[in-house]
Amino acid sequence: MSKISLTTASLWIACAAASSAAESLPSWNDSPAKQAIVNFVERVTTEGSPDYVPPAERIATFDNDGCLWSEQPAYFQLFFAIDRVRATAGDHPEWQTEEAFASVLKGDLKAVAASGEKGLMQLVAATHAGMTTEEFTAEVSAWMAEATHPQTGKRYTEMVFQPMLELLDYLRANGFKTFIVSGGGIEFIRPWAEATYGIPPEQVVGSSLKMKYEVRDGTPVILKLAEIDLIDDKAGKPVGIQGHIGRRPIFAAGNSDGDFQMLEWTTAGEGPRFGMIVHHTDADREWAYDRDSHVGQLDRALDAAPDRGWNVVDMKQDWGVIYPE
CATH class of the missing domain: 3.40.50.1000 (HAD superfamily/HAD-like)
Incomplete structure (x- = not known):
């Protein structure tokens, strides 16, 4: 192949790559x-x-x-955990004074968010312990299908x-x-x-x-524990x-x-x-x-x-x- 042909081929390849990137x-x-x-x-x-x-x-x-x-204004999983805390708070009177549950119940989102990933996982651990992985998946899927962002109104x-x-x-x-x-x-x-x-x-x-792992009512399941x-x-x-x-x-x-x-x-x-x-x-x-x-x-x-x-x-x-x- 001639030098001109090689140059032309190189230019064609470069242009094709640029075009592909623009389309992608x-x-x-x-x-x-x-x-x-x-x-x-x-x-x-x-x-x-x-x-x-x-x-x-x-x-x-x-x-x-x-x-x-x-x-923003908080991790979206935190909104999920907050909904779960509010739904089950009646069974946990101790949450009225225990953080980060107390801040959730008071609506202090900034304080809850400040607890970071560890605080988030503690909320999830407390509200979902004892659930099977299938039950948790179903709950997340149902929440995702219905919940909307408090500021944009969009689904997450x-x-x-x-x-x-x-x-x-x-x-x-x-x-x-x-x-x-x-x-x-x-x-x-x-x-x-x-x-x-x-x-x-x-x-x-x-x-x-x-x-x-355990067998519940004859069915093998994986259970979530209240431990990170x-x-x-x-x-x-x-x-x-x-x-x-x-x-x-x-x-x-x-x-x-x-x-x-x-x-x-x-x-x-x-x-x-x-x-x-x-x-x-x-x-x-x-x-x-x-x-x-x-x-x-x-x-x-x-x-x-x-x-x-x-x-x-x-x-x-x-x-x-x-x-x-």
């Missing part, structure tokens, strides 16, 4: 953030490239709250980020296996993750309660990834300091790595918050991003839309 990520503005993603994917998926990564090693992990869907699964849905699809189309790695409860996310994100239950990593097993947040995220996935990701996305260790561990590995932070900067279409937020605080990770090569996605500048239309 239509809600992303043509910005450095989008280009960084496309460049990384092209590098690791092009056979013969020095940065080529075999498909089996193309692991991408995503935080859920604030990364794949909204999280309508408040996923359209650009992130496109990114998940784009990565999977290029041989990546996508995982949710969330501080939220694993059993809370699994019932709806596949329909919403295209991520099956076995690819969800999250905070969890201890469980036990793993808080999949901060340093717990790499531990959860190793325990559930067994491979270090090459792509990790988060939005808060709770994702710092996941980003740190991912990008410290050998070979090409991609760390991404979703920065909430759009008060008109969603919320604007970072360092001083009681939910999804982004401080340490935001400062560390430039030196560590993490890509900060500015929602206001980089996304043409926020929610699916």
